[in-house]
Amino acid sequence: MCDFHEMKSAARFSSHARLDESLLSELPAFSKLENQVIGEILEQAISRRYDAGACVFEEGDRADHFYLLLDGYIRVVRITPDGEQVIALHIPSGQLFGIAKALGRDTYPATAITAKESLALSWPMRLWDDFAARYDGFATETYKTVGQRMGEMNNRIVEMATQQVEQRIACALLRLINQSGRKVSDGIEINFPITRQDLSEMTGTTLHTVSRMLSAWEKVGVVKSGRKKITVCDPHQLVVLSTAKP
Amino acid sequence: MCDFHEMKSAARFSSHARLDESLLSELPAFSKLENQVIGEILEQAISRRYDAGACVFEEGDRADHFYLLLDGYIRVVRITPDGEQVIALHIPSGQLFGIAKALGRDTYPATAITAKESLALSWPMRLWDDFAARYDGFATETYKTVGQRMGEMNNRIVEMATQQVEQRIACALLRLINQSGRKVSDGIEINFPITRQDLSEMTGTTLHTVSRMLSAWEKVGVVKSGRKKITVCDPHQLVVLSTAKP
DNA sequence: CGTTTTCATTGCGCCATGACAAAGAACGCG
DNA sequence: CGCGTTCTTTGTCATGGCGCAATGAAAACG
Numbered sequence: 001m002c003d004f005h006e007m008k009s010a011a012r013f014s015s016h017a018r019l020d021e022s023l024l025s026e027l028p029a030f031s032k033l034e035n036q037v038i039g040e041i042l043e044q045a046i047s048r049r050y051d052a053g054a055c056v057f058e059e060g061d062r063a064d065h066f067y068l069l070l071d072g073y074i075r076v077v078r079i080t081p082d083g084e085q086v087i088a089l090h091i092p093s094g095q096l097f098g099i100a101k102a103l104g105r106d107t108y109p110a111t112a113i114t115a116k117e118s119l120a121l122s123w124p125m126r127l128w129d130d131f132a133a134r135y136d137g138f139a140t141e142t143y144k145t146v147g148q149r150m151g152e153m154n155n156r157i158v159e160m161a162t163q164q165v166e167q168r169i170a171c172a173l174l175r176l177i178n179q180s181g182r183k184v185s186d187g188i189e190i191n192f193p194i195t196r197q198d199l200s201e202m203t204g205t206t207l208h209t210v211s212r213m214l215s216a217w218e219k220v221g222v223v224k225s226g227r228k229k230i231t232v233c234d235p236h237q238l239v240v241l242s243t244a245k246p
Numbered sequence: 247m248c249d250f251h252e253m254k255s256a257a258r259f260s261s262h263a264r265l266d267e268s269l270l271s272e273l274p275a276f277s278k279l280e281n282q283v284i285g286e287i288l289e290q291a292i293s294r295r296y297d298a299g300a301c302v303f304e305e306g307d308r309a310d311h312f313y314l315l316l317d318g319y320i321r322v323v324r325i326t327p328d329g330e331q332v333i334a335l336h337i338p339s340g341q342l343f344g345i346a347k348a349l350g351r352d353t354y355p356a357t358a359i360t361a362k363e364s365l366a367l368s369w370p371m372r373l374w375d376d377f378a379a380r381y382d383g384f385a386t387e388t389y390k391t392v393g394q395r396m397g398e399m400n401n402r403i404v405e406m407a408t409q410q411v412e413q414r415i416a417c418a419l420l421r422l423i424n425q426s427g428r429k430v431s432d433g434i435e436i437n438f439p440i441t442r443q444d445l446s447e448m449t450g451t452t453l454h455t456v457s458r459m460l461s462a463w464e465k466v467g468v469v470k471s472g473r474k475k476i477t478v479c480d481p482h483q484l485v486v487l488s489t490a491k492p
Numbered sequence: 493c494g495t496t497t498t499c500a501t502t503g504c505g506c507c508a509t510g511a512c513a514a515a516g517a518a519c520g521c522g
Numbered sequence: 523c524g525c526g527t528t529c530t531t532t533g534t535c536a537t538g539g540c541g542c543a544a545t546g547a548a549a550a551c552g
Contacts, residue, residue, distance in 0.1 A: 078404050082491065086407045088400055103393025104386065109400065139385075140350065146392065147349025153399045154334055154355065158324050160406040161332045161450030165509070195529065204407030206510060211531060227518055227529060245328060411539065441499065455539060457501060473499060473548060 023070065027094050028144065032137035041135070045121040052193070056098070056112040056120065063100035063108050065122040069093045072118020073180060073192045077111045077201075087202045089152065090115070092179050095145060101128040102142055116192040160204055168203040169213050170242035173223070177232050186224060187233035195228055217241075269316065273340050274390070278383035287381070291367040298439070302344070302358040302366065309346035309354050311368040315339045318364020319426060319438045323357045323447075333448045335398065336361070338425050341391060347374040348388060362438040406450055414449040415459050416488035419469075423478050432470065433479035441474055463487075 021038045024030045030038055046065075050056060056067065059078060074091040088110055091097045100108050123131075132139040152175075159168050173190075181188040196207040196214070203210070214230070217223045222238055224231045232238055267284045270276045276284055292311075296302060302313065305324060320337040334356055337343045346354050369377075378385040398421075405414050419436075427434040442453040442460070449456070460476070463469045468484055470477045478484055 078400065080404060080408050081489070084408050086404045088403055100393075102389060103396060104390025105393050105397075109393075109397055143348060143389070144350025146396075147346075147351055147355075150349060150392075150396060150399070151351075151355055153396070153403060154324065157334060157399060157402055157406065158326060158332045160403065161447075162326050162330050196531095197529080201407075207530085208511085208532090209509060211529095212509095215531070225530095243327065442501095443499080452540060453500080454502085454541085457499095458539090461501070471500095 024068075027068070028141045029068070029096055029138055030135070031141065033135055037135065041131070042121075044127060045123055047119070047121050050114045050118045050120065052114055052116045052118075054114050054118075056114065057108050059108055059111045061108050063098065063106055064125050065098060066096060066101065066125055066128060067098045067112075068096050068121045070119045070121060072120075073115040074118065074120075075113045075115045075198075077113055079111065085201050086204070087198065089149060090176070090179060093118075096142060098122075099128075099142065099146075101125050102146060115194070165203065165205050165209055166213060167242050167244065168205070169199060169210060170238050172199060172202045173230065173232060174235070174238055174242055176230075177235065181232070184231060187231045188235060189229065189231040193228035194230060199230075270314075273314070274387045275314075275342055275384055276381070277387065279381055283381065287377070288367075290373060291369055293365070293367050296360045296364045296366065298360055298362045298364075300360050300364075302360065303354050305354055305357045307354050309344065309352055310371050311344065312342060312347065312371055312374060313344045313358075314342050314367045316365045316367060318366075319361040320364065320366075321359045321361045321444075323359055325357065331447050332450070333444065335395060336422070336425060339364075342388060344368075345374075345388065345392075347371050348392060361440070411449065411451050411455055412459060413488050413490065414451070415445060415456060416484050418445060418448045419476065419478060420481070420484055420488055423481065427478075430477060433477045434481060435475065435477040439474035440476060445476075 021035045021042065024038050024042065025033070025035065030041070033041075045068075047070075050072070056074065057063075057065075069091055071093050073093070074097055075087055076089040076091060076097070078086050078088055080086065091112075097112060098108060100106065103109075132142075159171055163171070176190050176194070177188045180191040182191045183189075196210040200207045200210045214223060214225050218225060220237075222232070222234045222241070224233055267281045267288065270284050270288065271279070271281060276287070279287075291314075293316075296318070302320065303309075303311075315337055317339050319339070320343055321333055322335040322337060322343070324332050324334055326332065337358075343358060344354060346352065349355075378388075405417055409417070422436050422440070423434045426437040428437045429435075442456040446453045446456045460469060460471045464471060466483075468478070468480045468487070470479055
């Protein structure tokens with residue numbers, strides 16, 4: 001297990017002393033619920049802050065909690081027998097994760113690591129069935145999320161099977177800016193620190209190749225990149241690159 | 247839409263004139279139900295036979311039915327903009343498929359094609375919620391299946407990201423014989439016709455490379471292969487190949 | 493039974509990428 | 523502020539496996 005830290009203060013994330021119903025009421029999983037009911041759910045939640053790079057749970061751990069990411073970014077990672085990492089998925093704030101029970105598993109199928117400082121709620125997994133039964137729309141909305149993630153994974157399989165490295169990296173970048181892009185003066189910036197290594201683990205290549213690719217793109221003005229930071233200046237051109245044939 | 251044919255006779259699949267409760271009662275999705283309830287479910291089902299290579303539904307079609315594969319084998323396929331096929335998944339008999347509704351979708355996310363002559367039941371999708379609500383264990387068991395498929399997809403992503411072609415093909419073969427292997431005199435044979443092309447679409451490579459690989463393996467006695475047919479003689483050795491480092 | 497179609501095998505050349513190596517740049521820490 | 527660490531860039535080289543092309547073999551067809 002990794003170490004994490006009790007939340008000292010939620011000040012960075014909420015101006016209220018205690019967690020507020022409005023936090024949840026906009027999220028799909030809870031959108032159909034009354035404020036009062038949400039309050040009830042919140043009372044059972046554990047809230048925690050995680051440092052950047054902290055591990056929330058590891059692949060194979062007994063799945064005894066499920067989580068809701070309030071703020072930050074989660075990286076779902078798998079590690080091969082010979083120590084290579086593969087990033088399977090990124091989870092943006094507002095989504096549930098670690099929902100092994102929903103998939104009929106009793107251990108987590110992958111490791112969850114924060115990509116930056118994050119805040120998450122969690123509930124004991126035994127409440128899952130409760131939630132699903134009692135709260136209207138919870139199950140449905142959850143499975144919608146599962147469906148989306150399956151779709152994403154599916155796309156990645158197709159990508160990896162048919163596309164060249166350049167296109168794969170372009171796709172990965174596009175996904176990232178869609179999911180967590182932040183508009184800045186000279187384009188759209190990825191909202192959390194990301195290294196070439198990370199990008200290579202998302203696309204099944206090496207950090208060297210990613211570095212070369214970014215350099216090349218920077219030369220033609222499609223992106224600007226710095227240490228742990230990437231800004232996409234010309235998203236449209238990136239779309240072209242992501243679908244270009246050899 | 248592809249063409250399919252009304253089932254003329256279920257004789258090949260069942261000795262009873264009409265569908266029998268025992269057909270379903272062993273399947274996970276229905277395992278917890280009384281025979282009488284199963285009868286009720288069966289009465290609402292449509293039963294159909296499909297020729298080998300027939301298309302059950304296509305990616306993007308309105309998802310108006312969900313299916314249960316009674317006999318045969320289904321290949322879940324996606325097609326890229328430039329016409330390349332990628333085989334995302336194989337579904338063995340006894341499993342549900344086309345369960346878009348369970349994933350919050352209203353169109354099918356991929357195309358389903360029979361790998362050999364097959365028999366499937368189907369129900370109108372509007373019964374889904376009914377089934378989930380009324381039949382104990384149906385939803386749970388279904389999501390277990392979804393979870394398994396996600397796990398498989400996840401593994402494939404890791405494979406494609408980290409392994410070489412030889413290892414990927416070995417993995418694919420192992421999956422196939424696990425899922426639908428048939429013991430024969432000189433090893434384990436894949437239970438439905440499969441071409442090098444198919445195998446290449448499962449592993450993201452070309453039929454040429456697959457052919458070469460099989461030839462090489464045949465030379466050392468790991469497999470025997472013929473037209474549309476592959477027999478694994480030495481599964482253990484194949485496991486070694488599937489994990490060997492360069 | 494001959495013809496056509498589908499599927500499989502194999503050789504050859506090339507190129508995208510991985511492997512290795514070394515140096516530079518930004519950051520964090522005492 | 524200097525030092526170690528982490529991250530990035532760039533060069534050179536080797537090669538896996540893809541593209542292309544031609545042949546062969548088995549099934550399907552009529």
